[in-house]
Amino acid sequence: MDLQLKGKTAVVTGGSRGIGRSIAELFADEGANVAICARNAEQVAEAVESLKRRGGEAWGRAVDIADGAALKRFVGEAGERLGGIDVMVSNASALVNGAAEADWQAMFDIDMLGAVRTFDAAFPFLEKAAEANGDAAFVIVSSVSAAETNGGSAYGPMKAALIHYAKGLARQHAAKKVRANVVSPGTVLFDGGVWGNVRDQMPGYFERMLKRNPTGRMATPEEIAAAVVFLASPRSAFTTGSNLLVDGAISARVNF
Template sequence: MDLQLKGKTVVVTGASRGIGRSIAELFAEEGANVAICARNAEQVAQAVKALEAKGVKAFGQAVDIADGPVLKAFIEAAAQALGGIDVLVSNASALVQGNGEDAWKAMFDVDMMGAVRTWDAARPHLEKAAGAHGDACFVITSSISAAEADNPSCYGAMKAALIHFAKGVAREAAPNKVRCNVVSPGTVFFEGGVWGNVKQGMPGFFDQMIKRNPTGRMATPEEVAAATVFLASPRSAFTTGINMVVDGAISRRVNF
């Protein structure tokens, strides 16, 4: 299937490794030009080089997502470098758990306000692209943790807030042909990632989590990326306001 992404312009935050990196690479493989950001400048440079090797235009900057002015400046620089923005993916996360005030602040500043600020900065560019081509899209990476709770935790609560925010964006932006969707992964394994570290440090707990999933495994970053790229593509032009769960059926919730 041709996803009709060739020549489109895409911005992905938190894209130097893991899910974000896979999202950026899959967009590039579909022929889209891609701008990325992350905190580590060396990793960003390496990712940009890998994207350019796929034959597309790539741009990257080291950005602290919690720094609002710097994040908004990156969005403007990316739009200038790519010649606009057709797709925005807010993927960056503080990746902290717990109920302490510092943890809540980190998740709010990076996950919640990161999404809000990228949307505010990119919105004029997305609306312009939609006006010219009939479709533009904003995708947010949330988590199945948004719907699962064993104790008070900033991670699940902020991920849930993102889904609520996305629905409001989808409703408001629909008349301008700008869509907004959420992808909520379950457990995702890659070396150096959260579950990669758990496997190394707590192998017993890791094995328990594997057994919890009916599929008998965790997702790969590429599988989450595939869902994200499809939802962002013009092939999904009538899909907006949804939360796509990509969890291998580890959750027991029923989505109506």
């Protein structure tokens, strides 16, 4: 299927490794130009060179997502350098699963305000792209933890807030053809990621978590990326305000 992304521009936060890296690579494979940011400058530089080898234009910068001014500058510069923004993906996360006040603050600053600030900075470009081409997209990576909980952690409530935020944006900007959707992964396994570290450091707990999932395994970053890129593409032009679970049926709820 041609996702109609050739020549488009996608911006991905947290794009140097894991899910974000896979999202950026799949956009590049579909012929899009890509801009990424992450905290580690060396990882960003390596990812950008890898993206360029896939054939498109790529650019990146080291950015602390909690630094609102720096984040907005990155998005604006990405749009200027690459000639616009057709897709904005808010993927970066503090990944804090605790209940201390500092945990709540980190999740609010990086996950919630990170999404708000990326959208605000990208919106003029998205609006222009939608006016010219009939479609532009904002996609947030949330989590199945938005609706699954065993305690008063900061992680799930902030991920749930992102889904609410995206739905509001979808309704607000539908007439302008600027879409907003969410992809909510379940457990995702890759080296150096949360579940990769659990596998290496707590193998017994890791095996118990594998058994929770009816598929008997965890997702790959590439499987999450496929959902994000499809929702971001013009092929999904009538899909907005959705929350797409990609969790291998680990959640029991019915997603009405």
